[in-house]
Amino acid sequence: MSETLVNGKKSTTELEKVVIRFAGDSGDGMQLTGSQFSFTSALWGNDLATFPDFPAEIRAPQGTVEGVSGFQVQIGKIDIYTPGDQADVLVAMNPAALKSNLQFARKGGNIIVDLDAFVDRNIEKAGFVTNPLEDDTLADYNVVEAPISSLTKTALEGLQLDNKSIMRSKNMFALGMMYWLFDRSLKETEKYIESKFKKTPALAEGNKRALNAGFHYAETIEALPSMYKIPPAIIEKGVYRHISGNTATAWGLMAAAERIGKKLFLGSYPITPASDILHELSRHKNLGVITMQAEDEIAAVCSAIGASYAGQLGVTTSSGPGIALKGEAIGLAVMAEIPLVVVDVQRGGPSTGLPTKTEQADINIAVFGRNSESPAVVLAASTPANCFEFAYMAAKIAMEHMTPVILLTDGYLANGSEPWKFPKTADMPPINLEEAKKSDGVYYPYERDAEKLARGWAVPGTPGFEHRIGGLEKQEKTGNVSYDPTNHEKMVRTRAEKVERVANYIPDIEVQGNGDGKLLVVGWGGTFGGLRTAVTELQHANKKVDFVHFNYINPLPKNTKAIFEKYNKIVVCELNMGQFASLLRSKFPDMNILSYSKIQGQPFLVTELKEVFIEHLKD
Amino acid sequence: MEALADVPKAYTKKDFESDQLVRWCPGCGDYSILSAMTNALPQLGIPRENFVFVSGIGCAARFPYYMNTYGFHTIHGRGPAVATGVKLANPKLSVWEIQGDGDALAIGGNHFIHALRRNIDINILLFNNEIYGLTKGQYSPTSPTGLVTKSTPYGSVERPFHAAELVIGAQGTFYARTIDTNPKLMTEIFVHAAKHVGTSLVEVLQNCVIFNDDAHAGVTAKQNRDDFQLHVKHGQPLLFGKDNKKGIRLNGLKLEVVTLGENGITEKDILVHDAHNEDPALHLMLARMAPPHFPMALGVIREVRAKTYDEAIAEEREKITENAKYHSVDDLLKSGETWEIK
Numbered sequence: 001m002s003e004t005l006v007n008g009k010k011s012t013t014e015l016e017k018v019v020i021r022f023a024g025d026s027g028d029g030m031q032l033t034g035s036q037f038s039f040t041s042a043l044w045g046n047d048l049a050t051f052p053d054f055p056a057e058i059r060a061p062q063g064t065v066e067g068v069s070g071f072q073v074q075i076g077k078i079d080i081y082t083p084g085d086q087a088d089v090l091v092a093m094n095p096a097a098l099k100s101n102l103q104f105a106r107k108g109g110n111i112i113v114d115l116d117a118f119v120d121r122n123i124e125k126a127g128f129v130t131n132p133l134e135d136d137t138l139a140d141y142n143v144v145e146a147p148i149s150s151l152t153k154t155a156l157e158g159l160q161l162d163n164k165s166i167m168r169s170k171n172m173f174a175l176g177m178m179y180w181l182f183d184r185s186l187k188e189t190e191k192y193i194e195s196k197f198k199k200t201p202a203l204a205e206g207n208k209r210a211l212n213a214g215f216h217y218a219e220t221i222e223a224l225p226s227m228y229k230i231p232p233a234i235i236e237k238g239v240y241r242h243i244s245g246n247t248a249t250a251w252g253l254m255a256a257a258e259r260i261g262k263k264l265f266l267g268s269y270p271i272t273p274a275s276d277i278l279h280e281l282s283r284h285k286n287l288g289v290i291t292m293q294a295e296d297e298i299a300a301v302c303s304a305i306g307a308s309y310a311g312q313l314g315v316t317t318s319s320g321p322g323i324a325l326k327g328e329a330i331g332l333a334v335m336a337e338i339p340l341v342v343v344d345v346q347r348g349g350p351s352t353g354l355p356t357k358t359e360q361a362d363i364n365i366a367v368f369g370r371n372s373e374s375p376a377v378v379l380a381a382s383t384p385a386n387c388f389e390f391a392y393m394a395a396k397i398a399m400e401h402m403t404p405v406i407l408l409t410d411g412y413l414a415n416g417s418e419p420w421k422f423p424k425t426a427d428m429p430p431i432n433l434e435e436a437k438k439s440d441g442v443y444y445p446y447e448r449d450a451e452k453l454a455r456g457w458a459v460p461g462t463p464g465f466e467h468r469i470g471g472l473e474k475q476e477k478t479g480n481v482s483y484d485p486t487n488h489e490k491m492v493r494t495r496a497e498k499v500e501r502v503a504n505y506i507p508d509i510e511v512q513g514n515g516d517g518k519l520l521v522v523g524w525g526g527t528f529g530g531l532r533t534a535v536t537e538l539q540h541a542n543k544k545v546d547f548v549h550f551n552y553i554n555p556l557p558k559n560t561k562a563i564f565e566k567y568n569k570i571v572v573c574e575l576n577m578g579q580f581a582s583l584l585r586s587k588f589p590d591m592n593i594l595s596y597s598k599i600q601g602q603p604f605l606v607t608e609l610k611e612v613f614i615e616h617l618k619d
Numbered sequence: 620m621e622a623l624a625d626v627p628k629a630y631t632k633k634d635f636e637s638d639q640l641v642r643w644c645p646g647c648g649d650y651s652i653l654s655a656m657t658n659a660l661p662q663l664g665i666p667r668e669n670f671v672f673v674s675g676i677g678c679a680a681r682f683p684y685y686m687n688t689y690g691f692h693t694i695h696g697r698g699p700a701v702a703t704g705v706k707l708a709n710p711k712l713s714v715w716e717i718q719g720d721g722d723a724l725a726i727g728g729n730h731f732i733h734a735l736r737r738n739i740d741i742n743i744l745l746f747n748n749e750i751y752g753l754t755k756g757q758y759s760p761t762s763p764t765g766l767v768t769k770s771t772p773y774g775s776v777e778r779p780f781h782a783a784e785l786v787i788g789a790q791g792t793f794y795a796r797t798i799d800t801n802p803k804l805m806t807e808i809f810v811h812a813a814k815h816v817g818t819s820l821v822e823v824l825q826n827c828v829i830f831n832d833d834a835h836a837g838v839t840a841k842q843n844r845d846d847f848q849l850h851v852k853h854g855q856p857l858l859f860g861k862d863n864k865k866g867i868r869l870n871g872l873k874l875e876v877v878t879l880g881e882n883g884i885t886e887k888d889i890l891v892h893d894a895h896n897e898d899p900a901l902h903l904m905l906a907r908m909a910p911p912h913f914p915m916a917l918g919v920i921r922e923v924r925a926k927t928y929d930e931a932i933a934e935e936r937e938k939i940t941e942n943a944k945y946h947s948v949d950d951l952l953k954s955g956e957t958w959e960i961k
C-alpha cells in the first residue's frame with residue numbers, strides 16, 4: 001500500500017541518514033515500536049544502529065520522568081556506526097518523555113507528541129511548571145501535536161477490546177505515522193502483529209487498525225513538513241539478522257565450545273548490564289550449554305574454573321562490581337594455567353555507580369586488578385555484532401594458551417543492536433588444543449609447548465595423568481609445590497611471557513587513513529562507532545586525521561609501536577579518565593600520547609569528537 | 620592421551636598415596652584422616668582417574684597434594700564452588716572436597732550452604748579442629764565461647780556454629796560425624812558418604828596438636844569413649860556406655876539419657892535410629908547432643924535420598940532436547956528474523 005504512495009501530496013526530501021527517537025512510559029511499548037521501525041528499515045535496505053535507553057527503576061510510577069523508556073535508531077543510505085548524536089525526529093508519548101528526551105532532540109528537528117497526554121496532571125508529574133506545548137519550551141522545534149490517544153480510540157471503535165488494550169495500541173498509531181513520514185511499508189509490522197496476536201484476533205485487528213490510522217493521519221495533516229526518503233545503503237550481499245551485543249557474546253562463546261566439542265559451562269550471578277548473557281545461554285541447554293546461577297560472583301567464577309579444570313570451557317560473566325569480587329579466583333586460573341573466559345560488561349562506577357549507563361573504566365582492573373604478577377589476556381569488542389567474534393576469540397585464546405582471558409564489552413554494546421551479516425560457524429578460525437603428553441612415560445603438568453608456552457590440559461577421567469595443581473607456586477615442569485626463590489622468578493616471568501606471546505597469534509591493527517595524517521586518533525572497545533564516524537567525516541572534508549581502534553588490549557598487536565611512531569600526535573579517546581592512554585604511555589614512553597576522555601555514562605557524540613580533533617589539528 | 624587404563628583392576632592403599640612429602644605437624648589428626656581415605660577408596664570400585672580431590676586453603680586443604688588422584692588446591696573457602704563446577708562438567712567423576720572449619724564456615728560459609736541446598740553429588744569432608752591452623756592459631760567459627768587464642772587473648776566472646784545445624788538448615792541430605800582417633804569408623808563413613816547420592820557432609824572432629832590440642836578430648840579421650848560416644852546406626856537402638864547399658868529416649872520433645880534396667884527402662888523405650896527419616900527434627904536433636912549431659916553422636920546421622928542438582932540438570936537437558944528447535948549454533952544464527960541483501 002505504501003509503495004503506491006511514494007509521491008503523496010507532499011514533497012519528498014532525500015536524506016543520507018536520519019535519527020529517530022521513540023520515548024514513552026515504560027508501559028507504552030517504545031522498545032517494540034523502535035525495533036519494528038528498525039526491522040522494516042533494514043528490510044528496505046538501510047544500514048542502521050539502535051540503542052535502547054531503559055529506565056534504571058523497573059516499575060517507576062507511570063507518567064514520571066523516572067519511568068520513561070526510550071529507543072533511538074539511526075538509519076542511512078551510508079554506513080551507519082552509531083545510533084546518532086541527536087534525534088531528527090523525537091516521538092514523545094507523554095510530558096515526562098518530552099521532559100527527559102528533549103536533550104536528545106536536534107534543534108530544528110521534529111517533535112511529535114501525543115496531545116491527549118498533555119493534561120495538567122501529567123504535565124505536573126513530569127516536572128513542567130507550565131504546559132510545554134503552550135510556552136516557549138519548544139520554540140526551536142517543529143512540533144506536531146497529534147491526538148494519538150483519542151484517534152487510536154476512534155480507530156478501534158467497535159472492536160471487543162477494553163480501554164487498557166486500546167490504549168496499548170497507541171504505539172502502533174505513532175509507528176504508522178513514522179512509516180508514512182519515512183516512506184516505509186506497513187507490511188512487515190502487520191505480519192508481526194498477526195503472528196504476535198495469533199490467539200487474540202481482536203488485538204491483532206486493533207493494532208493493525210491503529211498502525212494504518214496513524215499512517216493515514218500523517219498523510220492527511222499538514223503539520224509534517226515533507227516525506228523523507230532514505231534510499232537503501234550499499235550493503236554487502238548476504239543474509240542478515242539483527243543482533244545485540246549480549247546475544248552476540250553468548251552465541252560466540254557457544255560457537256567456540258561447539259567447535260572444539262566441549263560443553264560451555266557458565267557460572268554467573270545476575271548484574272546489569274550483563275544478565276542477558278546468562279539469560280540467553282540458559283535458553284540453549286540442549287546445545288551443550290550448562291548454566292548455573294551461582295550464590296555470588298566468587299562462586300560463579302570458581303565453578304567456571306572447576307568446569308575448565310574438568311575439561312570443559314568455563315566462562316563467567318559480570319560487570320564491574322562482580323569483576324572486583326572475582327579477582328582472587330582469576331589469579332588462581334593464572335597460577336593453575338587453565339582456560340577461563342571472564343566477560344566484563346562495563347558500566348558506570350565506582351561501586352554501584354551507574355548500573356544502566358555505559359563506561360569504559362574497567363581496563364585497569366582487567367589488566368592489573370589482581371594481587372601480585374598476575375597477567376591475563378584482555379580483549380575488547382567494539383560493535384554489538386563483533387561481540388560474537390571476540391567472544392569466540394576469547395574462548396579460543398583461553399583454551400589454546402591455557403590462560404584466563406577477560407573480554408570487555410559495555411552497556412552500550414550489550415544493549416545496542418545492529419544488522420549483522422552472520423557467519424557460518426565453520427568459517428570461524430579453528431581451535432587447536434595443546435594436548436597433554438608424557439615424557440619418558442611420566443606426565444609433567446607444567447611441561448610447556450615451545451612456541452606458546454602453554455601447558456597441556458590433562459583432564460580428570462584420563463587414566464595415567466593423575467596430578468595435583470593449585471594456587472601455590474609451582475616448580476617448573478613438574479608442577480609440584482615449590483618455594484624456591486629462583487624458580488619463583490622464573491615462573492613469574494614465564495607466565496608473563498606466555499601472555500605476551502599471544503601477540504604472535506593475533507592480527508595486526510590497521511590504520512584507517514593514508515598514514516600521512518598529522519593526528520592519530522586511538523580508540524578501543526565500544527567507542528568504535530562514534531570515533532569511526534567522526535574520523536570518516538573529517539577525512540571526507542580532507543582533514544589529515546587517521547584512526548586505529550584496538551580490540552586486543554593485552555597483549556597489544558605487534559605492529560602497534562611501528563604505527564604510533566609515524567605520528568607526532570596521538571589522541572586516545574575513551575570513556576574514562578585516560579586508562580588506556582596511561583597503559584600506552586607506559587609501553588611507549590617516548591611518544592606524544594594525549595588523552596581525550598568523557599565520563600558521563602554516555603557515549604561520545606560525533607559532533608564533540610569532530611570539534612576535539614579539529615582543535616588538535618590546529619597546532 | 621592414552622586410550623587404555625594403565626591401572627590395576629583392584630587397588631590397594633598404596634595406589635592412592637602420592638609421592639609428595641606430607642607436611643602436617645607431627646601428631647596432627649590430619650594424618651589419620653588421610654590414611655583412612657587411602658583405605659576407603661580401594662573399596663569403592665571406582666577407577667582411580669575418576670577421583671578428584673578439591674580443596675580451599677588451610678592445613679586441611681593440603682590434603683589433595685597427598686592423594687595420587689586428580690587434585691585441585693584452590694582458594695580459601697571456595698572449594699565447594701570449584702567442586703560444583705567439576706561435577707557439572709563431568710558427572711562421572713567422584714568429587715571430594717576437603718575443608719577446614721574456617722574455610723567451610725567462615726570465608727566459605729555461603730558456598731557451603733549452597734552446595735548442600737543444591738544437593739550436588741559431591742562429598743564434603745569438614746576437618747573441624749575448632750581453630751585456624753594454617754594461620755597459626757586464631758579462633759574459628761566453631762571455637763567454643765571463651766576459647767583463648769591469639770586473636771582472642773581474653774577468650775572468644777562469639778557463639779560457635781555447629782556444622783550439623785547448618786547442614787540441616789540448608790536441607791542437607793547426608794550428615795555424618797566421626798573422629799580422627801577412630802580410623803575404622805572414618806573409613807566406614809567415607810565409604811558410606813561416597814555411596815550416598817547427593818551432597819555428603821562428613822564432619823571429622825580433628826585434633827590440632829599445636830594450636831588447639833585436645834579440643835575434642837571430652838569425646839575422643841580413651842576414658843571418655845564409653846560414656847561420651849554414641850555410635851549411631853540406621854535401624855539400631857541408640858545405646859552406648861560400657862556394656863551398652865545406657866540409651867537415648869525421647870521424652871516429650873526432648874531427648875534424655877536413660878539406663879537399661881533402671882526405673883523400669885527396657886530396650887523398648889530406647890529410640891531406634893532412623894537416618895532415612897526425611898523429617899530432620901530428630902537428626903538435629905541427635906546431632907546437637909554433647910557432653911557433659913549427653914554423649915556425642917558419631918556415625919551417619921542423616922541420609923535421605925532427594926533429587927540431586929546434577930540429576931535435575933540432566934533431566935532438564937533431556938526434556939529440552941526433545942522439543943529443541945535448534946540443533947547447532949548455525950541453526951541459532953539463522954533463527955528469528957533474517958533478510959537477504961541481493
Ligand SMILES: Cc1ncc(C[n+]2csc(CCOP(=O)(O)OP(=O)(O)O)c2C)c(N)n1
Pocket residue numbers: 328676677678679680695718719720721722723746748750751752753754759
Ligand atoms: C582470601 C584469604 N584470606 C585469608 C587467608 C589466610 N588463611 C589461610 S588458611 C586460613 C584459615 C584456616 O583455618 P581452617 O579453614 O580451619 O583450616 P585449618 O588450617 O585449621 O585446617 C586463613 C585465614 C587466605 N589464604 N586467603
Ligand code: SF4
Pocket residue numbers: 642643644646647648649678679748752753826827828829830
Ligand atoms: S597446625 Fe594444627 S592442623 Fe595444622 S598441621 Fe599442625 S597440627 Fe595440624
Ligand SMILES: [Mg+2]
Pocket residue numbers: 677719720721746747748749750751752759
Ligand atoms: Mg581449622
